[in-house]
Amino acid sequence: EEKKKWTLDDFDIGKALGKGKFGNVYLAREKSSKFIIALKVLYKSAIKEFENQLQVQREVEIQSHLRHPNILRLYGYFHDDTRVYIILEYAPKGSVYNFLMSQPQKRFTEDVCARYIRQIADALKYCHVRNIIHRDLKPENLLLGSNGEIKIADFGWSVHTPSSRRTTICGTLDYLPPEMVNGNSHDEKVDLWSLGVLCFEFLCGKPPFEATSYTDTYRRISKGYFNFPSHIPKGAQDLIRALMKVNPDERLRLESVLKHPWILSFR
Numbered sequence: 001e002e003k004k005k006w007t008l009d010d011f012d013i014g015k016a017l018g019k020g021k022f023g024n025v026y027l028a029r030e031k032s033s034k035f036i037i038a039l040k041v042l043y044k045s046a047i048k049e050f051e052n053q054l055q056v057q058r059e060v061e062i063q064s065h066l067r068h069p070n071i072l073r074l075y076g077y078f079h080d081d082t083r084v085y086i087i088l089e090y091a092p093k094g095s096v097y098n099f100l101m102s103q104p105q106k107r108f109t110e111d112v113c114a115r116y117i118r119q120i121a122d123a124l125k126y127c128h129v130r131n132i133i134h135r136d137l138k139p140e141n142l143l144l145g146s147n148g149e150i151k152i153a154d155f156g157w158s159v160h161t162p163s164s165r166r167t168t169i170c171g172t173l174d175y176l177p178p179e180m181v182n183g184n185s186h187d188e189k190v191d192l193w194s195l196g197v198l199c200f201e202f203l204c205g206k207p208p209f210e211a212t213s214y215t216d217t218y219r220r221i222s223k224g225y226f227n228f229p230s231h232i233p234k235g236a237q238d239l240i241r242a243l244m245k246v247n248p249d250e251r252l253r254l255e256s257v258l259k260h261p262w263i264l265s266f267r
C-alpha cells in the first residue's frame, strides 16, 4: 500500500481526535478495506508560516520506515492544494498525557510506570540502532494501543544523529536535556535524559524542573538539579538519576535500562 496514491475520497472522516498547532487529527476509515486509521490534517499555510515543511517531511520519511510494536505506524500521506494528510495508526486509548491527568493523583503506580519505561526504552533502542533520535519525548507524544501498550508518536522533531538543532524550540522545555537547551550539538543520548524525565513525571505527577518561568526552568535544567518527593521508591530514584546525568556520556545505556533491577522487578 506504500505505493498507492491516496486521496481524501478514499476515506470516511469521523470525529476529531485532537487539535494541534498545524491542524487536527481525525478518526477515519478507508472505504474499501474498512480499516480504521487516524488522519492528521496539516494546513500548508500553517506549516509554511512556521517553516515546518522540513519537519513534516522528516516525520513522514522517518516514521514510515519504522516497524516496532511501540512505535505508531505511519502508513502514507497525500496532499491537496491547501492541506497535507498523514495516514497514521489509530491508538484507541488516547494519549498518555490524558491518561496521566485522569489519575486521581495525576501519577501512575510503580508497575504501570515501569511497564511504560520498559516499552519506551525498547522502542528507543530500535530507533537509536538506526541512528534515529526522537528529541521530543513527552506524555503528549505517547499514545496507548488497544492493550494499553505504549505507541511513540509525532516524529516531527526526530532527526538522524548526530545533529545540531536549526529550528527554534517552541513549547515546553521540561523534557529537554542541558545540551539542547544550551544549543550544543547533541546525539541520541538526548532521548535518555527525556526517558528519565518521563519516569520522574509518571511517578511524581509533575516533571522534575517544573517552574513558573521559562528562564527558571532553563536554569534548573542546565544545572541538572532536581529533588525527589519522599514517596519515590529508591529503585526508581536510582534509574532516574542514572538517566538524568548532565554529561550525556554518563547516562545509562538503553540495554542497561532494560536490565535495571527496578524495571525487572515488575516483569
Ligand SMILES: COc1ccc(/C=N/Nc2[nH]nc(C)c2C(=O)Nc2cccc(NC(C)=O)c2)cc1
Pocket: 017, 018, 019, 025, 038, 040, 088, 089, 090, 091, 092, 093, 094, 095, 098, 143, 153
Ligand atoms: C478525547 O478522547 C480521545 C480518546 C482517544 C483518542 C485516541 N487517539 N488516538 C490516536 N491514534 N493515532 C493518533 C495520531 C491519535 C491521536 O493523535 N490522538 C490524540 C491527539 C491529540 C489529542 C488526543 N487527546 C486525547 C484525550 O488522547 C489524542 C483521542 C481522543
